Amino acid sequence: MSRAARLDALLRQLVVVDAVPPELYRVTAGSSDVAFDSALAALAAVWAGQFGIAAPLATAARRAADDPDTVVFAESVCGLARAGTPMSAPPEEFASAARASAGIASELRLPLCALLAEAALAEARLDIAEGLLSVVPPRTALFGRRDHPFLTVIRCFVARVRLFSGDVSGAADEAAQACAGAGTEAERIFATATAAVIDGSAGRRQEARAAVSGILARDIAPVNALMSGAFLLASYAAIVGDDVRTSAAAVLRASVDPSFGQVRIVDRAICLEILTRAAVDAGDLDAARSWQLRAAPLAEHPSASSTVERIASRVSLLAGDAERALEEAMRSVALAESARRALEAAEGEILAARARISLRERGAAARRLADVVTDADAHGFGAVRRSASRELRSVGRRLPPDTRRGWEGLSAREQGIALLISEGRSNAQIASSEFLSEHTVRIHVSRVLHAFGVPTRVGVASALGAASAAAGPEPLTVRQQQIVALITSGATNRSIAERLEVSESTVEKHVSAVMRRWEVTSRSGIARRAAGQHPV
Template sequence: MDREVLLAEVLRHLAEGTAEAGHEIALAAADADEGDPAAHGLAALASFWLGDFAEATAQAATGLAAAQDDRARAACLAAAVLAAAGDLDARPPDRALLSRLLADADEPGSRWWSAVRYLAAEAALVSARIGEAAVLDDAGPPAGAAWAGHPFAPIMWVCQARIAAFSGRIEQAQAMLAAVRASVVPGSRVAPVAEAVAVLVQGNAGDAEVGLVAEQIARNVPSVPRDFIDRGALLLLAFGAIAVYDVAAAAALVFRAGADEALSRCTLIDRALAFETLLHAALLAEDPDAVAVWLGTLADLAAHPVTRPSVQRARGRAALDAGDAATAIDLLTRSVEGCLAEDRGVEAAEGQILLARARIQQHELGTASRTLRALVAGSDRTGHAAVRRAAGAVLAASGRRLPPVAGAGWDVLSEREAEVARAVLAGLEVDQIAARLFLSPSTVRAHVSRVLCAFGVATRVGLLAAVGGAGGAGGAGAAGAPAGARLSPRQAEVAEHVAAGRTNQQIAELLGISVKGVEKHVGDVLLRWEAGSRFEIARIWWAGSAGSAG
């Protein structure tokens, strides 16, 4: 059988849930007279799909030893790396050689090389080397595009979304969901895993409603998972549940995904994350015997470089629960460092949340607060909103709060902050607000800074512009100005720009006049409107706009 025809046939079997048949035809091609060594690599892929990692390692090694050309060599190497992701006893394959073979590919956009590049990226991803997976995936055109129309293409698109999601780049992952869904035939066998990756992404984006969606998707997965796709769908749903801290739901999904109590058909990283989930559930249930059981299962994975950071985090979680903050800090610090080194963004964030809890337990609230603020600032930029919720809960327990989401407006303000915002908009100064609300001036200033951050502005004039603009008011107005204080057309233009928060330099450029000219017009408006500041000009202007809009 032609090599590329065989590849397409094996991938079809993997997508359709008949990996055993794919394994058989690959072995037949390998054992035929003048058999193709690349077929051993495809047999290894099918074995991996079925969770038989030792067989996958053996087949990949056989093919690699016999390979005579770069295409066969690369396919067998990619399969070997993939197999090692689940085989605790596998020797480390030559990943550097695989990268060189991919870089030197004669037709990088061909179906063969696109599939091999997907396998290499998938292998790096399921080995929790997420930065490496991203580099491999970016090394050529999207594999899913090269295989458009083939039933396996959605799995290739799902891989890209998973790379972005597990790195913590949630906005990027959300953007990829359209390509994932567009590649799926509704009702097809791969549809649940495509929707499961959306649950993972949306859970990390802070959507607390993913649980209901996850329940519906899980019903479409066989009660006994057949292969990598079924197990993957259930585990993605579990990790989505973890993102919204539904630990009980995640634990139930983990048990479904595992073929036995050792989760032996799952990859090493999935075993570690699953056992950590079960440990977390046992800690929440205050079940010390179960805690000991899951710590024992994690011990077998503690030394492996792929799973070491996850095991350290799980042990740190247990130490934290036991009140041993010093041990927790040591374990969690090493875990976070290991995760960051491999761009394991979601795992690193969870470790940093736990590390902050441990520091608070050691009465290092200031350090914990600063660390969480920095973490949230970064996660906000990538759309990883679940981090903000988790960090906020940790600080709230200690009487502190995170800065609001910049630009989110009224919705993220507390009742007191909203009260301060209304007082600012009414023209009150800090001392006046403090007297009215029975607060210290320093407390008022802290509230004002949070208000300005919530509206994404640096000044009180900017706040007026943000609130006025949000209200839908338009057109210059001066309903709040003294009677008879009409402005000239040019003065009205300048007043409108002041109200929008623009500087004299910006106004000069917009109107094509000198800065000195703008200063004169601003001075005239101050006199005519009996205003004491630019803020008063803005307040009068927005009051007039609100009136004219009504």
């Protein structure tokens, strides 16, 4: 069999809900292609969570690699194996594999580049993962098949790279394609979990919560990387929505090993942080310290070091040592920023603000969080604004409105004042009619000006007029994007419901919502709009 045929066969066997058969991670005696066959076996072992078995197989593949195909494949599985069991490897070898990707055989380029990007992400090398996206071919077919099950997995890989890079919109588009193209149960579960974590990060809590509930309701076991990964992603989707209890429940279902030995070290650390957070929320210092102790050995791994510092900061805050908590939080931020992990850096900043508030440095906490949220807003990380707002609300402070949202970024009180400003009312007149002090009105007016990004009251009237005349449709949710993609392929509501495993009435509600947002009256109008044509 050719290399492409052997890789094709293995990838198909990995996209299942069942355990990986042990024979897949054994190299056939007398193989004439040791490098490639060792890499295949290492990938199967990684998928089974058998990192100790994968490591020597990956090392053997690297030693025998002598062409671009095997160099890239070998370093991909080495990176994935290192993600679960620390292996020594010069960083330049990983980067050189990325450079070699340009020489990969065309039929192998998509799967091997995608695997290398996933390995780079697992190794906290977001720069390499991003770079690989520029050489990954269009994700429309794999080994000549548009319905290849691993194509969905690749789309989910790409979605996660885009999310961690700060491209939430691009991540949502990729996840929507993954969900729309998912044909098997394993594909649907993993794609739904990927979409959930993107929805949660974007602040779409209702959609994320529904997806997480659906995953946790399934009777599946974490016996391979996809199923374990689905529970991990569900946990992350819940935690960005501040649902610590659900997140912890998902974590405890993500591994058959109580030490989380079958998941990557980065995920191991995050699992322990979530369990620490649950203990902290319950005020259980002993349990929190126990989870911290479990996480301590992971501190030297580059993909986990930032998380271990955040765990320490949470425990220090619970123990009443705010100064130490601040130091640990800021170390976490520095480590996350050096690895270009924007979401982790923001989480560290929120912990740092909590410590500053405990130290009565409220002004410093508010100023720093305002900067962090401004950056997060620019990348579409809506969950960061919500978490930061909660921290400041506890001490009676508020974040500036999101200037990108204008009217929608204002509270109901501020919207009322914005309308009065547009009518030409003075602060004194607004104070009198709304039974507020002029000082309170001045604060509200400043927030209205900030929300619309204008320096004067006249600018508010202009902005409101422009917004009412040219308001565009709200962006679609990930689920609605999935449904639009299926409508454009000619699917009926019934077939969409079956594909997405929801009721037909739920599909109908989503279709109606899309029609309202896009101001069209038919499914053909949706299809034309999706294709970039003007709807009629």
